[in-house]
Amino acid sequence: MIRVLFNKKGGVGKSSLAVNLAAISASKGYKTLLLDLDTQCNATSYLNAQTEVQDDTIAGLFEQTITFHIRRRPADEFAVATSIDNLSIIPGSTRLSEIESELDSRHKIYKLREALDAVRDKFDRIYIDTPPALNFYSLSALIAADSVLIPIDCDDFAIQGLFSLQQHIAEIREDHNEKLQIEGIIANQYLSNAKLPNRIIETLLDEGHPVLPVYVTQSVKMRESHQEKKPLLQLAPKHKLTQCLLDIHEYLEQEGIGHL
Numbered sequence: 001m002i003r004v005l006f007n008k009k010g011g012v013g014k015s016s017l018a019v020n021l022a023a024i025s026a027s028k029g030y031k032t033l034l035l036d037l038d039t040q041c042n043a044t045s046y047l048n049a050q051t052e053v054q055d056d057t058i059a060g061l062f063e064q065t066i067t068f069h070i071r072r073r074p075a076d077e078f079a080v081a082t083s084i085d086n087l088s089i090i091p092g093s094t095r096l097s098e099i100e101s102e103l104d105s106r107h108k109i110y111k112l113r114e115a116l117d118a119v120r121d122k123f124d125r126i127y128i129d130t131p132p133a134l135n136f137y138s139l140s141a142l143i144a145a146d147s148v149l150i151p152i153d154c155d156d157f158a159i160q161g162l163f164s165l166q167q168h169i170a171e172i173r174e175d176h177n178e179k180l181q182i183e184g185i186i187a188n189q190y191l192s193n194a195k196l197p198n199r200i201i202e203t204l205l206d207e208g209h210p211v212l213p214v215y216v217t218q219s220v221k222m223r224e225s226h227q228e229k230k231p232l233l234q235l236a237p238k239h240k241l242t243q244c245l246l247d248i249h250e251y252l253e254q255e256g257i258g259h260l
């Protein structure tokens with residue numbers, strides 16, 4: 001089952017949630033693969049999985065669709081183990097931006113889906129971290145995925161663009177991927193006693209947006225976790241933020257498409 005974290009807005013928690021949900025998934029015994037489709041490689045550095053060998057990154061996986069290869073390597077051969085049991089990652093690469101226009105002009109938009117479909121039975125869960133734009137890579141991910149999770153920071157501009165984002169996703173579902181579901185909007189950076197986040201979530205729910213009932217609290221532990229290159233479950237298993245992430249994961253597996 002393939003879940004993509006996506007929002008055109010940056011800084012909302014896509015990478016943080018992708019890494020932490022994948023790490024929790026792995027700890028629950030699911031064989032889990034994380035893909036880093038962002039040239040900023042935040043998920044990759046969070047898991048300390050940078051590599052010097054460009055062929056062994058997500059760029060290598062895409063590149064073999066536009067260059068001649070005697071044998072195309074399956075996606076799982078690009079995955080590297082992490083320090084967490086059951087969790088592997090296909091590392092991100094800055095090279096993605098160099099090859100994007102060629103991939104696009106040669107209509108390689110279905111190649112990620114083909115590559116992941118071919119290894120679906122080797123992983124219980126696949127998570128994809130995306131760049132903050134609806135570009136070739138995020139579109140490839142949405143075409144490959146079963147579910148999309150949309151993180152928002154509970155800030156003033158959170159609502160802006162959310163409607164058009166969901167329209168875009170509906171269009172992708174109609175044109176390319178009928179199984180794609182919006183599994184939910186994740187309210188991140190939530191502060192329970194501040195007025196703004198509560199007002200924003202209320203407005204979204206009133207307008208019928210699928211905000212998940214578990215909110216992810218704002219905490220400096222998140223930054224610490226990035227710095228230590230350790231997901232929260234490993235860094236601070238008892239922390240309130242970790243509990244929120246465990247609850248989101250549990251909710252998705254019980255109520256989302258995880259139970260299918």
Ligand SMILES: Nc1ncnc2c1ncn2[C@@H]1O[C@H](COP(=O)(O)OP(=O)(O)O)[C@@H](O)[C@H]1O
Nearest residue numbers: 010011012013014015016189217218219222223
């Ligand atoms: N729940 C949270 N509490 C505090 N800081 C957070 C939280 N979620 C994300 N952050 C911080 O916000 C910044 C952006 O998060 P990130 O996951 O990189 O967003 P994106 O991938 O959407 O650009 C990072 O510095 C991260 O540490």
Ligand SMILES: [Mg+2]
Nearest residue numbers: 014015038042
């Ligand atoms: Mg990111």
